[in-house]
Amino acid sequence: MPTTYPITIAPEQITAFEDQGFVVTPDVINLDALAVFQEAVDQAVKDRTANDHRALKDKSRYEQSFIQCMRLWETHPKVASLSLDPSIAGIAAQLLNVKKLNLWQDQALYKEAGGQETTPHQDQPFWPIGASPLISAWIPFDHVDAARGAMAYVPGSHKAGRLKVVDITHSTSPYDILRDPALNGAKPEIVEVAPGSIIWHHGMTVHLASGNQSTQTRRAFTIVYLDADAIRTKPWRSYPLDRAGVAVGDTVAGMGLPQVWPPLADPPEIPALIGHGTGPQ
Numbered sequence: 001m002p003t004t005y006p007i008t009i010a011p012e013q014i015t016a017f018e019d020q021g022f023v024v025t026p027d028v029i030n031l032d033a034l035a036v037f038q039e040a041v042d043q044a045v046k047d048r049t050a051n052d053h054r055a056l057k058d059k060s061r062y063e064q065s066f067i068q069c070m071r072l073w074e075t076h077p078k079v080a081s082l083s084l085d086p087s088i089a090g091i092a093a094q095l096l097n098v099k100k101l102n103l104w105q106d107q108a109l110y111k112e113a114g115g116q117e118t119t120p121h122q123d124q125p126f127w128p129i130g131a132s133p134l135i136s137a138w139i140p141f142d143h144v145d146a147a148r149g150a151m152a153y154v155p156g157s158h159k160a161g162r163l164k165v166v167d168i169t170h171s172t173s174p175y176d177i178l179r180d181p182a183l184n185g186a187k188p189e190i191v192e193v194a195p196g197s198i199i200w201h202h203g204m205t206v207h208l209a210s211g212n213q214s215t216q217t218r219r220a221f222t223i224v225y226l227d228a229d230a231i232r233t234k235p236w237r238s239y240p241l242d243r244a245g246v247a248v249g250d251t252v253a254g255m256g257l258p259q260v261w262p263p264l265a266d267p268p269e270i271p272a273l274i275g276h277g278t279g280p281q
């Protein structure tokens with residue numbers, strides 16, 4: 001097990017993450033490497049959406065917030081180099097202060113020109129994994145500002161713990177989490193970000209992304225890491241857990257949920273069963 005991280009982050013960044021529930025780590029992906037990842041993710045999104053010719057206006061409210069392509073590492077080996085990158089996973093381990101991390105999921109979130117706001121929510125209540133340490137890396141391929149679908153986070157909201165689940169798909173009317181009394185009226189802070197940087201957020205941080213008023217797609221890729229000691233807490237349907245045969249009380253690990261920190265010598269096995277090409281699963 002390595003005792004050093006490929007990229008060591010400053011103690012102030014860890015403190016900021018612990019206090020605020022989000023932090024930006026600037027200049028962590030070299031721009032040449034980022035360009036290679038961006039091409040790989042662009043191609044993967046193109047492959048996954050090849051048969052979808054709908055205009056934005058003909059999509060559901062959820063689909064208008066982004067094109068979502070999950071678990072790209074399983075179908076696109078060049079994307080796997082990003083999703084399993086030990087330097088990124090090592091930063092996640094430092095921010096969460098845990099020894100071992102598994103990959104929970106990766107996904108491309110491409111917000112088309114004219115795309116709608118991503119509804120404010122917390123991530124972790126979507127999944128039957130309790131309050132185990134969980135963190136997301138939000139990796140932009142473009143400069144992203146408020147006019148182009150920037151992320152916004154409610155500072156300190158992760159300390160409120162698990163709030164009501166928000167139906168971000170809008171199949172029912174979503175809970176207005178920004179008005180939750182636990183947030184004491186705190187407002188989301190927009191985070192403008194440059195390519196090469198990563199924005200990190202805690203699994204309980206309330207966040208959203210603004211609509212994309214620009215004429216260009218906002219391209220982002222996210223990697224979600226989970227403490228390797230996490231256990232399944234509920235029997236609700238969960239594609240990655242059901243596929244890996246993880247029962248309530250079992251450790252969240254197995255096929256499709258590989259250890260990413262510390263990195264293993266061999267690449268993870270690709271699951272035989274591949275999920276939906278697009279959309280939440």
Ligand SMILES: O=C(O)CCC(=O)C(=O)O
Nearest residue numbers: 109118123136209220222
């Ligand atoms: O990129 C977006 O529009 C939303 C991202 C998000 O909610 C997340 O990464 O958890």
